[in-house]
Amino acid sequence: xxxxxxxxxxxxxxxxxxxxxxxxxxxxxxxxxxxxxxxxxxxxxxxxxxxxxxxxxxxxxxxxxxxxxxxxxxxxxxxxxxxxxxxxxxxxxxxxxxxxxxxxxxxxxxxxxxxxxxxxxxxxxxxxxxxxxxxxxxxxxxxxxxxxxxxxxxxxxxxx
Numbered sequence: 246x247x248x249x250x251x252x253x254x255x256x257x258x259x260x261x262x263x264x265x266x267x268x269x270x271x272x273x274x275x276x277x278x279x280x281x282x283x284x285x286x287x288x289x290x291x292x293x294x295x296x297x298x299x300x301x302x303x304x305x306x307x308x309x310x311x312x313x314x315x316x317x318x319x320x321x322x323x324x325x326x327x328x329x330x331x332x333x334x335x336x337x338x339x340x341x342x343x344x345x346x347x348x349x350x351x352x353x354x355x356x357x358x359x360x361x362x363x364x365x366x367x368x369x370x371x372x373x374x375x376x377x378x379x380x381x382x383x384x385x386x387x388x389x390x391x392x393x394x395x396x397x398x399x400x401x402x403x404x405x
Contacts, residue, residue: 261340264360265368268343271359277366281359286311288358289326291373295365296333299377323350326358333361337369 271278281288290307297306314322327350334341343349349357365371371380 259338261334261338264339264342264364266360266363268349268353268356268360270363271356274359274363274367277359277362281355281362285322285355285358286314288362289322289329291376292333292358292361292365293329294376295371295373295380296329296336297377299381303376319354320351323347323354326350326354330357330361333364337364339364 266273271281277288286307287303289310290303290305293301293306293310294303310322310325313325324347327347330346330350333339334346362373366373372383375383
C-alpha cells in the first residue's frame with residue numbers, strides 16, 4: 246500500500262478523512278451541480294460564509310468572486326476559491342485530493358465548488374441556502390426541542 250504524506254498521520258495529527266464524494270461526481274446532487282455551473286458566485290458565496298463561520302456574508306463573498314472573475318477570468322477566481330478549499334479541508338480534516346487545492350480549482354472550478362458544496366450540505370448537515378447564522382439558529386432550536394432525561398425520582402420506600 247502506497248500512502249502519500251497527506252494520508253499519514255504525523256505526530257499529534259489525526260489521519261485525514263476522505264471527501265464524501267469524488268471531484269467529478271457532480272451528478273450526485275443535480276441542484277448543487279446546476280448552481281455551481283450557472284451561478285458559481287452564489288455557490289462560492291454560500292461555501293465561503295459557512296467556511297468563515299459567518300464572519301463574511303454570502304453576498305459579500307459572492308460579489309468578490311464575481312468581481313475577481315470579471316477582471317481576471319477563471320484564473321483569479323480559481324486562486325481566490327482555492328484558499329477556501331484549503332480552509333475547508335483544514336476545518337474538517339479532509340485529504341488533499343485528487344491533487345493540490347489550487348490545481349483542482351484551476352483545472353475544474355465548477356467541479357471543485359460542487360464537491361465542496363456537497364461536502365458541507367450532505368456530510369455536515371448544513372443548509373447552505375440559509376447561511377451560517379441560520380444553521381446555528383436551526384441547531385439551537387433542535388437542541389432545545391430535544392427531550393431531556395426525565396427528572397430522577399426518589400426511590401420508593403415502605404412505610405409501616
